[in-house]
Amino acid sequence: MSALRRLGPSSENTRSAILDLVRSGGTVSRIELAEISGLTPASITRIVKSLLDEGLLVETGFGDPTGGKRRSLLELNLRARYAVGISLDVARLTYVVADLGGTVVGQLISPGIGQAAPSVTIPRIADELRVLFRQLDLPTEAIVGVGVAGAGLDLGAGTAGWSATTDEWDSFSVQEALQQRIGLPVVRDNDAACAALGQYWAGRIPATQDFATVYMSKGFGMGMMVAGGVSRGASSNVGELGHMVLDLGGPPCWCGSRGCLEILAAPQAVVGRAMSVPGLAVELGLRGDEEHLREDFDAIARAAAGGREPALTLIEDSARIVATALLSVVNLLDLDLLYLAGPGFADAGAIYVRCIRADLARLARTRGVHAVTVELANPGVDAAAVGAAALALQYVLMPHARAGRTFGSGTPMALASP
Amino acid sequence: MSAIGLAVRASSMEDHFVTTLVGALADRLIAARMMLVTRVVADDAAEDHLYRHWAQVGGVAGVALLGTRPDDARVRRLRTLGYPVAAVVDTLQTDDVPSVVVDLEASVAALRAFLAGRRHGRAVYVVAHEDQDSAPARSVLESTAMGDSFEVVHAPPGVDAAVAAALAALAAGPATLVFHSDVHAAAALSALRARGVRVPDDVAIVSWTNSTLCQSTNPSITAVNRRGAEIGALLGDRMLGALTGDTATIDRAPEPFVVVGETA
Numbered sequence: 073m074s075a076l077r078r079l080g081p082s083s084e085n086t087r088s089a090i091l092d093l094v095r096s097g098g099t100v101s102r103i104e105l106a107e108i109s110g111l112t113p114a115s116i117t118r119i120v121k122s123l124l125d126e127g128l129l130v131e132t133g134f135g136d137p138t139g140g141k142r143r144s145l146l147e148l149n150l151r152a153r154y155a156v157g158i159s160l161d162v163a164r165l166t167y168v169v170a171d172l173g174g175t176v177v178g179q180l181i182s183p184g185i186g187q188a189a190p191s192v193t194i195p196r197i198a199d200e201l202r203v204l205f206r207q208l209d210l211p212t213e214a215i216v217g218v219g220v221a222g223a224g225l226d227l228g229a230g231t232a233g234w235s236a237t238t239d240e241w242d243s244f245s246v247q248e249a250l251q252q253r254i255g256l257p258v259v260r261d262n263d264a265a266c267a268a269l270g271q272y273w274a275g276r277i278p279a280t281q282d283f284a285t286v287y288m289s290k291g292f293g294m295g296m297m298v299a300g301g302v303s304r305g306a307s308s309n310v311g312e313l314g315h316m317v318l319d320l321g322g323p324p325c326w327c328g329s330r331g332c333l334e335i336l337a338a339p340q341a342v343v344g345r346a347m348s349v350p351g352l353a354v355e356l357g358l359r360g361d362e363e364h365l366r367e368d369f370d371a372i373a374r375a376a377a378g379g380r381e382p383a384l385t386l387i388e389d390s391a392r393i394v395a396t397a398l399l400s401v402v403n404l405l406d407l408d409l410l411y412l413a414g415p416g417f418a419d420a421g422a423i424y425v426r427c428i429r430a431d432l433a434r435l436a437r438t439r440g441v442h443a444v445t446v447e448l449a450n451p452g453v454d455a456a457a458v459g460a461a462a463l464a465l466q467y468v469l470m471p472h473a474r475a476g477r478t479f480g481s482g483t484p485m486a487l488a489s490p
Numbered sequence: 491m492s493a494i495g496l497a498v499r500a501s502s503m504e505d506h507f508v509t510t511l512v513g514a515l516a517d518r519l520i521a522a523r524m525m526l527v528t529r530v531v532a533d534d535a536a537e538d539h540l541y542r543h544w545a546q547v548g549g550v551a552g553v554a555l556l557g558t559r560p561d562d563a564r565v566r567r568l569r570t571l572g573y574p575v576a577a578v579v580d581t582l583q584t585d586d587v588p589s590v591v592v593d594l595e596a597s598v599a600a601l602r603a604f605l606a607g608r609r610h611g612r613a614v615y616v617v618a619h620e621d622q623d624s625a626p627a628r629s630v631l632e633s634t635a636m637g638d639s640f641e642v643v644h645a646p647p648g649v650d651a652a653v654a655a656a657l658a659a660l661a662a663g664p665a666t667l668v669f670h671s672d673v674h675a676a677a678a679l680s681a682l683r684a685r686g687v688r689v690p691d692d693v694a695i696v697s698w699t700n701s702t703l704c705q706s707t708n709p710s711i712t713a714v715n716r717r718g719a720e721i722g723a724l725l726g727d728r729m730l731g732a733l734t735g736d737t738a739t740i741d742r743a744p745e746p747f748v749v750v751g752e753t754a
Contacts, residue, residue, distance in 0.1 A: 164520055176503060181516040182491065182525040200525070203493060207527045207550065209543045377705070422705030429708065448706050453509065 086111070088470040090119050092300060094129060094146055095173070095470075096278045101135050101143035120146060127152045128172070128469065148172045153469065154215045156201065156256075157270075157461030159263065159454045160222035160246070161289065162186060163366040163415070165197070166454040167204050169215075170461035172469075174274035176453055178208040186363075189240040190249065198253035216468040217257040219460030220246050221266035223289060259467050263456040264293030264311050265302045267413040269466065270459025271449055272297045283409035285449065286313065286398065287456065288416025290365065291334040294401065295459075314338065316397050337393035339369035339416055342386050346372050349382055356383070366415065373420035387420045391427035398428055402444055403437045413449035414456065421448045492551040493525040494729055495544055495573075497537045499557070500530050501619075501647070506672055506701040508556065510718035511578070511725070515554065518726025524551075538567065545571040552576070554729050558589075574732035578725055578743075588728040590721050590741050597716050597746040601668065601696065602639050604712075604748040610666045610694050613640040614659045616678075617670040618652045636698075640668060649677045657681070666694040666754055672701045675711050679753060694754035709752030716746045 086109075093108055094100055100108075106116045123129040130149040134142040150171045159166040163184040168176045182200055185193045205212050251258040261269075264287035271277065271285055279300025287293045294311035296303035303310045314334035315327050322331020335341060346352050346368070347360045356371040358364075375383035398410065410428070412421055425446055432444045449455045496515070502508040516526040527550065531537045541564075544550040553568050555577035565587050568575045576588045581595070605613055615636040636642055645655035652674040656667050669675035675697035679689060687693055689709065697704050700713035724741045731739055 164516070176530065178527070178529045180493070180525055180527045181520065183520045183523060200491075203525070203549055204527065206547050207493065207495065207544065208529055209540065377702075418702070421702040422710070425706035448702050453503075 086115075087119050087122065090116070091123060091128060091148075092279060092470050094123075095148055095273070099132060099145045099147045101145055103143055105146075150175065152214065153465070154210060155461040155464035155468070156204070156215060156218045157266070157457040157459065157464065158197065158218065158220045159266075159457035159460065160185060160220055161263075161415075161456075165200070166457040167200065168454065168457045168461055169204065169208060169210065170274075170458060170465070172465065174270065174458065174462050174465070176458060177210070178204070179453075179457070180204045180207070190244045190246070191240065194246070194249045194253065197250060201254055215256065217259065217464035218250065218254065219266065219463035219467075220250065220258060220260040221263040221456035221460040221463075222246070222260070223263050223291060223293065257464070257468070259463055261302070261308075261460070261463055262293055262295070262311070263287050263289060263414065263459075264313075265295035266457075266459030266463055267449065267455040268295030268297050268411070268459065269302055269462045270455050270457075271411050271413070272300070273462035273465070274450070274458055281409065282407070283411065284311075284401065284405070284407055285411040285413050285455075286394075287414040288338070288394075288412070289414045289456075290340070291338045292394070292397075296405070313397060313401070316400065318393060318396060333393065333397045337390040337397075339365055342372060342390050343368045345389075346383070346386055349386075352382060369416065370419055373416075373418070376420045376423060384423075387423050388427065391420075391424040392431075394424060395428040395431035399431050399435055402432055406438060408442050408444055410444065410446045411449045412446070417448060491523060491525055492733075493527045493549055494519055495540075495550040495553045496526060496528045496556070497531045497540050497553075498528055500532055502556070503530055504671070504673065505699065506703070507699045507716055507718045510701070511556070511722035514719040514722025515726045515729070516722075518723050519729070522726075522730055524730075537564070541568060541571060541573075545573075552729055552733050554725055574729075576725055576728035576732045578721060586738055588732045588736050588739050590724040590728060590743055592716075592721060592743045593745075597714060598636060598639055600746050600748055601698075601714055604750075605666055605696070605754070608666060608694060608754060609690075610664050612663060612665040613668055614643055614656070614665050615640045615668045615670070615698070616643045616645055616652055616656045616659070616674065618645040618647050618655075618674065636668070641665075649674055653678045653681045660693060664692060666696060668696045668698055670698045672697040672699045672703045672711070672713065675713075675753075676703055676707050679707055679709075679711060690752070690754050696748075696754045700749050704749070704751060712751040712754040713749045714746055715749050717744045720744050 090105060093105055102116050102120055106113045127149055129146050131144050132147050133145050135145050150173045153172050154169050157168045161184050165182045165184055167180040169178045170176050180200060247258045247260050264285060267287045268285035282298050284294050284296045292314035294313040296310055315329060315332045317329055317331050318333055318336060319331030323335050324330050325332040325335040343360060343365060346358060353360060356375055358368045358371060372383045372386055376387035412424055417424055425448060429446045433439060436444055512528060519526050529540055531540055552574040555564060555575060558577045558579050565575055579589045579591055581591055581593050643655050643659050645652040656678050667678060669678060675695055679695055682689055682693055689695055695711055697711050697713040700715040704711040704713040721743045728739060728741060
């Protein structure tokens with residue numbers, strides 16, 4: 073992939089693209105920005121000045137002399153702005169506050185939404201956001217927005233078909249409801265797309281590196297970063313990996329199809345198989361109901377990570393099915409970089425990585441052309457929540473990377489200054 | 491819903507022992523219908539400021555402490571502010587506070603015993619510090635404990651610096667490299683293999699911090715499981731106890747063990 077990123081004529085998008093180049097570059101000079109972007113030095117000087125004036129960039133010293141004047145170096149002014157990311161999950165709600173570099177400066181973890189309806193959950197989230205702002209002692213005027221990550225389909229017009237546990241979440245607009253309560257711009261996306269964006273942002277991945285992030289929570293999703301933006305598709309629903317059909321005669325899936333990845337290999341399928349193994353439920357303390365799905369799957373995953381049978385076989389079976397799905401994904405999209413993220417990979421992610429790597433190395437159509445790198449995302453923090461914060465940062469500060477999404481109501485660019 | 495407060499040093503946010511511990515602590519609190527609020531702090535002064543801020547604005551019912559020192563001033567400070575406290579402490583400490591006691595020497599001994607039978611007699615512990623003087627107390631304790639058994643190399647912050655320090659240490663001959671950070675261990679593994687160094691034949695690698703990353707590298711990295719998840723859960727229990735008036739119950743952390751991978 074080319075390291076050059078030719079930009080069009082000067083515009084707001086050009087300005088935000090320059091900001092993005094500084095983000096991924098870490099520390100860069102104006103001349104380097106001109107070389108990478110293809111813009112003239114005069115244009116770069118003008119754009120950089122506006123970013124310095126807004127406090128989004130700072131000058132950090134001088135680079136090595138290159139025969140003439142020493143080049144002053146630029147980097148993001150990390151503490152100039154913050155964004156909140158929320159991972160909306162049945163088992164736990166995670167709120168992170170990230171600075172401009174995507175670095176987490178604080179977080180709040182509270183009980184998940186469980187069986188609660190939006191009428192209960194949204195006021196609770198608004199209250200918990202107030203707790204977060206108060207306890208972290210951050211200047212609230214520097215918080216540019218809130219990103220929300222959750223599983224489910226984007227239904228357009230700010231609504232989502234959340235894969236939550238009660239019917240009230242169908243076609244519910246978290247964006248509008250939350251924005252009305254907290255007075256900050258709110259943007260939402262599915263957890264897989266957010267995880268990909270979080271990896272891109274916090275990992276300082278350049279816009280020239282396309283990659284996909286596979287997210288396993290209750291089901292599977294896949295977020296794709298293409299040219300520095302989240303790939304969207306016709307309705308912002310790219311990456312419904314969980315409903316890739318792998319077995320035409322397989323068990324019926326709730327989506328209406330049969331033999332989907334989710335019905336074959338997601339935590340519920342693994343726990344279901346575990347419950348049918350004599351003695352295993354007692355040995356691992358499995359309860360086998362919807363409410364304890366996460367705990368049950370984690371217990372199986374931990375046992376598998378410790379090499380204990382039959383848990384190891386159960387997880388390896390799931391991993392081989394996931395590997396089969398990702399082989400098709402890689403063949404279709406010619407990817408060379410995949411990340412695995414989400415709570416489903418927290419304990420036994422290494423087993424999934426091993427199976428996926430083995431299948432891709434052996435069977436990927438492009439195996440003679442390039443390798444496919446498969447990595448676990450940073451296991452330390454909630455990837456979807458960090459990504460949701462990055463989503464809010466990107467929407468407000470880097471509108472050039474948007475494609476086909478809207479930010480609740482309001483004018484995002486007007487929010488660039490606190 | 492009440493919140494438990496936790497201050498975490500910036501350098502610890504990249505430490506997967508700490509993040510695993512915090513995740514397990516959160517799970518325990520969630521099960522008791524409580525919240526965990528975590529704030530990243532740069533140094534002692536920022537941490538003290540944070541506690542005063544919490545006391546001023548309210549909403550935090552108790553504070554969990556990591557990296558406590560013997561006779562830690564933070565315990566007295568928090569109690570003066572009216573907070574129930576629970577802490578992760580080292581065996582050397584005798585503070586009267588609900589705690590989870592971590593036997594650091596046992597972790598070192600487990601690693602020493604594992605390495606005793608390995609081919610490289612020399613072992614080098616590579617730890618990156620933001621600043622030795624302001625490093626979390628536990629990192630200082632770890633460096634001291636490791637120094638009794640291994641050569642210790644202090645590297646500047648950052649992955650590249652840790653890898654460079656490790657490569658420099660190898661100039662004195664083959665060794666087992668013990669990295670404090672799993673991320674640094676993985677980066678060193680990649681750097682050494684890119685140079686044609688055979689791991690573990692020429693150089694062995696061990697991570698002091700176990701994580702899924704260690705098992706997902708190729709080859710998998712041998713690592714010390716210091717039981718972060720179990721310690722976090724116990725800390726949650728002690729914190730919940732402290733909220734109901736307990737001031738002295740002590741749990742001992744389960745014993746660490748070496749997760750044998752392919753690099754040592």
